[in-house]
Amino acid sequence: PGSRIVSYYWTFNGWRPKKMDRKFGVYLYEIGSETDT
Structure with missing residues (x-):
């Protein structure tokens, strides 16, 4: 269950x-x- 997200350089507030x-x-x-938090 759930999703994985990979980000290059950018973070998510x-x-x-x-x-x-x-x-x-x-x-x-x-x-x-x-x-998750």
Whole structure:
């Protein structure tokens, strides 16, 4: 259940990335899961 969103360089206000690689500017978000914030 839920969706994964990968963002290059940009972050989303109010969303916490599940994983991030600041060196390359890549952020992984999981939306709609039981653990999203």
